[in-house]
Amino acid sequence: DIVLTQSPGTLSLSPGERATLSCRASQSISSSYLAWYQQKPGQAPRLLIYGASSRATGIPDRFSGSGSGTDFTLTITRLEPEDFAVYYCQQYGYSPTWTFGQGTKVEIK
Amino acid sequence: EVQLVESGGGVIQPGGSLRLSCAASGFTVSSKYMNWVRQAPGKGLEWVSALYGGASTYYADSVKGRFIISRDTSKNTLYLQMNNLRADDTAVYYCATISGSYLDCWGQGTLVTVSS
Numbered sequence: 339d340i341v342l343t344q345s346p347g348t349l350s351l352s353p354g355e356r357a358t359l360s361c362r363a364s365q366s367i368s369s370s371y372l373a374w375y376q377q378k379p380g381q382a383p384r385l386l387i388y389g390a391s392s393r394a395t396g397i398p399d400r401f402s403g404s405g406s407g408t409d410f411t412l413t414i415t416r417l418e419p420e421d422f423a424v425y426y427c428q429q430y431g432y433s434p435t436w437t438f439g440q441g442t443k444v445e446i447k
Numbered sequence: 448e449v450q451l452v453e454s455g456g457g458v459i460q461p462g463g464s465l466r467l468s469c470a471a472s473g474f475t476v477s478s479k480y481m482n483w484v485r486q487a488p489g490k491g492l493e494w495v496s497a498l499y500g501g502a503s504t505y506y507a508d509s510v511k512g513r514f515i516i517s518r519d520t521s522k523n524t525l526y527l528q529m530n531n532l533r534a535d536d537t538a539v540y541y542c543a544t545i546s547g548s549y550l551d552c553w554g555q556g557t558l559v560t561v562s563s
Binding site: 373375428435438 | 482484491492493494497499505507541546547548549550551552553554555556
């Protein structure tokens with residue numbers, strides 16, 4: 339089974355700063371099968387990025403995704419107050435299965 | 448507008464059964480593949496089960512043989528029948544629509560607590 343490892347566990351930044359979140363897969367995966375979600379306390383996850391780099395409907399362009407093979411990145415260019423949340427990467431397997439990373443919390447410094 | 452509303456959660460004793468519902472609006476459940484995903488308190492997301500088409504069902508190993516996913520098109524509702532519940536099934540359960548390889552619309556979740 340593919341394992342997704344996200345780093346860092348917690349990212350402490352100030353509004354306006356750039357956030358770089360990493361998601362590493364235990365084996366190579368198709369970029370088409372890598373997505374990112376945002377979750378705020380008490381809320382359901384929200385799809386941000388699919389296919390590693392495509393923004394979901396309504397997602398601001400300060401969010402971008404990149405990567406291939408085993409290494410993927412979510413970048414938030416200028417953190418807004420509403421961006422402080424937990425972010426999960428997810429990969430799709432053929433069984434089918436959906437596997438999530440353990441999450442990265444972006445907190446206000 | 449696509450909307451999913453889960454219900455049916457609550458407190459249940461170990462070994463008990465519970466059925467969760469996910470009422471859909473803005474689309475028909477027969478037109479979408481759908482998932483259940485859960486999140487234990489303070490933990491990350493865990494995929495539970497998927498329903499493809501009318502009869503193709505898939506389960507995580509942790510729930511296989513105990514949980515059953517189904518739908519009722521007349522009620523436009525997805526279900527998760529959970530049997531032989533264990534303490535480690537305690538979680539918020541979300542239903543979500545599947546779009547290719549990702550989950551594009553999520554409900555607000557319903558909390559299941561397995562405790563004596």
